[in-house]
Amino acid sequence: RAVMEWCLEREEAAHAIEMALRLAGALRRFWEVRAHWDEGQIFLERTLAANKGSITPALLKALKAVAHLAYVQGDTDRAKALTEECLAQCQNFGDKAGVALAHRLLGLVANLRGDLAKAYTQTEESLTLFREVGDREGIAWSLNNLGALARNQGDYAKAIALKEESLSLFRALGNLEGISLSLGGLALTLLDSQGDLVKASTLFEENLALCKEAGHTVDIAQALINLGQVALQQGNAAKARLLLEEAVVLSKESGSRNEIAQSLSLLGKMAAIQGDFAGARTFYEESLAIIKEGGYYPYIVNYLEGLAGVAAAQEEGFWAARLWGAAEALREVMGTPLPPVYRAEYEHEVAAARVRSGEKAFAAAWAEGRRMTPEQAISAQGPATIPASISIEPPLAPTVKPPIIYPDGLTAREVDVLRLVAQGLSDAQIARQLVISPRTVNSHLTSIYGKIQVSSRAAATRYAMEHRLV
Numbered sequence: 001r002a003v004m005e006w007c008l009e010r011e012e013a014a015h016a017i018e019m020a021l022r023l024a025g026a027l028r029r030f031w032e033v034r035a036h037w038d039e040g041q042i043f044l045e046r047t048l049a050a051n052k053g054s055i056t057p058a059l060l061k062a063l064k065a066v067a068h069l070a071y072v073q074g075d076t077d078r079a080k081a082l083t084e085e086c087l088a089q090c091q092n093f094g095d096k097a098g099v100a101l102a103h104r105l106l107g108l109v110a111n112l113r114g115d116l117a118k119a120y121t122q123t124e125e126s127l128t129l130f131r132e133v134g135d136r137e138g139i140a141w142s143l144n145n146l147g148a149l150a151r152n153q154g155d156y157a158k159a160i161a162l163k164e165e166s167l168s169l170f171r172a173l174g175n176l177e178g179i180s181l182s183l184g185g186l187a188l189t190l191l192d193s194q195g196d197l198v199k200a201s202t203l204f205e206e207n208l209a210l211c212k213e214a215g216h217t218v219d220i221a222q223a224l225i226n227l228g229q230v231a232l233q234q235g236n237a238a239k240a241r242l243l244l245e246e247a248v249v250l251s252k253e254s255g256s257r258n259e260i261a262q263s264l265s266l267l268g269k270m271a272a273i274q275g276d277f278a279g280a281r282t283f284y285e286e287s288l289a290i291i292k293e294g295g296y297y298p299y300i301v302n303y304l305e306g307l308a309g310v311a312a313a314q315e316e317g318f319w320a321a322r323l324w325g326a327a328e329a330l331r332e333v334m335g336t337p338l339p340p341v342y343r344a345e346y347e348h349e350v351a352a353a354r355v356r357s358g359e360k361a362f363a364a365a366w367a368e369g370r371r372m373t374p375e376q377a378i379s380a381q382g383p384a385t386i387p388a389s390i391s392i393e394p395p396l397a398p399t400v401k402p403p404i405i406y407p408d409g410l411t412a413r414e415v416d417v418l419r420l421v422a423q424g425l426s427d428a429q430i431a432r433q434l435v436i437s438p439r440t441v442n443s444h445l446t447s448i449y450g451k452i453q454v455s456s457r458a459a460a461t462r463y464a465m466e467h468r469l470v
Contacts, residue, residue: 001406003019003023003197004020004043005129006024006425007019007020007023007047008020008043008046008047008050010111011050014053017047017050017051017052017060018041018053018056018334020047020050021047021048021051021056021058021059021061021062022058022061023218024040024043024044024047024048024062024065024066024143025061025062025064025065025366025436026057026061026304027040027043027065028040028064028065028068028069031065031069032068032069032072032216033174033177033215033216033217034205034215035218035253035254035256036253037069037072037073037254037255038255038434040065040069041066041069041070041073043084044062044069044466045067045314047062048062048063049064055089055092055093055171057095059089060086060093060095060098062089063082063085063086063089063114064086064098064101064171064295065091066082066101067079067082067083067085068096068105070082070257071105071108072218073255073257074112074256074257074258076112076113077306078107079105079109080106080109080203081103081108081244083109084102084106086098086101086102086105087099087102087103087106089454090102094400096132097129097130097131097133097135097138098130098136098253100126100129100130100131100133100135100142101126102146102223103122103123103125103126103129104120104122104123104124104126104142105139106122107119107120107121107122107123107126107145107271108145109147111145111148111149111152111298112258112298113431114300114333114334114408115334116149116152116153116334116335116336117335118211119149120146120149120153120197122305123142123367124142124147125147126138126142127139127143130142133184134170134288136172136173136392137173137175137178139169140170140173140175140178140237141161141178143165143169144162144163144166144170144178144181144182144333146162146165147159147160147161147162147163147182147185147186147189148185150162150193150367151185151188151189151193152298152336153164153335153336153337154337155337156189156193156340157187157193158405159185160186160189160190160193160414161190161192163182163185163186164186164374164400166178166182167179167182167183167186170182171354176208176210176213177210177211177214177216177219178212179210179213180206180207180210180223180337181207181219183203183204183206183207183210184203184204184207184219184222184223186203187199187200187203187204187226188200190203191229191230192339192340192342193339193340193341194341195233195341197230197233197234200226200230201227201230202224204223204227204230205227207223207226208223208224208227209410210222211223211446214309217250217253217254218250218251218254218256220250221247221250221251221254221256221259221263222247222262223242224243224244224246224247224250225243225247225259225262225263227243228240228241228243228263228266231243232266232269232270232273233341237270237273237274239267240270241267241270244263244266244267244270245263245267246266246418247259247262247263248263248267248360251263257293260290261290261291261299262299263286264283264284264286264287264290264300265283265284265287265299265303265322267283268280268281268282268283268284268287268306268310269306269309271283271308272309272310276312276379277313277314280306280310281310283309284303284306284307284310285413287299287303287324288300288303288378291303298328298334298336301327301330301331301336302337303374303390304323304324304326304327304330304374304377304378305323305324305327305338305346307323307378308320308323308324308327308349308364309349311323311381312347312349312350312352312353315356316356316381317354317356317357317365318361318365318440319351319365319381319383319411320349320353321353321354321357321363321365321366321368321369322365322366322368322369322372322380323361323369323377323378324350324366324369325365325366325368325369325372325377326369326370326372326373326374326377327369328366328370329369329370329371330374336346337466351447368380369437371411371412371418373413375433394399401411407452407470408451408452408465409451410448410452411452413444414444414447414448414451415469416446417430417441417444417445417448418460418463418464418469419464419469419470420433421445421457421460421461421464422460422461422464422465422469422470427441427442427445445460448460
């Protein structure tokens with residue numbers, strides 16, 4: 001740290017900044033593993049800002065480090081911008097391994113944003129490039145990440161094969177962190193697809209032991225979360241609470257919002273199982289605040305489904321139906337089916353809520369939820385809006401409202417996008433607001449422009465104002 005400060009105090013001297021760049025690249029793993037993320041980020045950014053020289057290997061290494069730290073901190077916008085800059089510089093310099101790494105990072109960012117198709121494409125590109133340069137460690141990490149994506153997409157056989165291939169490579173390389181994470185990913189896949197609690201627990205315990213040996217704070221927290229999930233499914237609430245609360249403490253110490261959100265969500269599920277619905281809602285609300293701040297779109301689905309279960313248990317069936325409907329639509333957009341291990345519990349909760357609410361009213365509320373943004377569904381408590389053609393016996397019959405018909409065949413979601421465009425929001429900002437991927441925003445805009453026959457955001461804004469949509 002003294003040397004780092006000495007270098008920056010002499011930022012006018014080229015040799016001092018070159019030394020700072022070399023230090024920045026070399027210390028990335030230390031900062032990441034020991035969770036000194038803020039220190040690393042500040043030093044990296046000060047060093048890069050002070051650099052006035054040409055592109056050098058040291059500069060590229062520092063760029064890779066600052067992009068990676070932005071990702072592990074959960075700042076997806078900054079991580080994406082920095083990684084794209086890193087990609088461009090590595091391409092200009094002819095650093096093929098650096099290009100491969102940038103593609104892998106872009107895949108990780110896309111996954112957090114819920115764009116699994118883009119995440120898969122970017123990660124496959126990184127795998128191809130790592131193979132071309134013969135980087136075995138890079139190959140292993142890309143295989144590991146592809147396995148996680150395959151699991152999220154419900155292709156469990158492929159996920160297991162990829163995880164086992166990455167595990168074999170990491171063992172051959174003696175990469176402790178890679179071995180532990182591959183074991184954890186393999187356990188999650190077996191848990192989601194087969195519900196094999198015994199095998200999963202054994203692998204997670206091995207995963208945790210290796211994480212502690214490596215001293216990787218965030219990986220330890222993730223292993224505790226996974227073991228907490230197993231304990232919860234085994235019906236051991238006391239053990240689950242201890243594991244999850246320890247994970248929260250570790251995650252807060254390191255500033256890992258991703259793991260904090262996961263821990264809180266599972267604590268919410270545990271509270272609901274124990275009948276503490278007020279506590280469950282509190283945990284879920286705390287988790288949602290972090291999810292929205294970090295833009296972790298895949299976790300929104302888990303939140304919606306968890307809150308729906310709480311609402312259903314408290315006999316708020318119509319609200320539960322909207323939440324489930326919104327979650328179902330979001331799963332379809334992201335391409336992330338509900339894991340088989342949770343299917344029976346999910347179907348039981350839905351069936352019970354449907355019986356209590358009435359088939360037709362419940363179906364109407366579910367359909368409403370599918371057309372809502374997650375934010376709209378979360379705030380949409382109350383009775384369902386039933387089409388006039390459906391008769392419901394009192395006291396279930398709500399006041400019937402006529403359906404809203406938008407001009408030029410625009411859908412409700414397209415109007416939501418158009419209103420945000422008219423407010424001056426970028427595609428990325430709209431994606432965060434509506435909890436969808438930027439690619440989905442772009443698809444909506446293409447459809448909107450075609451329907452209202454415009455070709456620019458300014459013209460779309462004018463249309464929205466003329467038709468009183470804003």
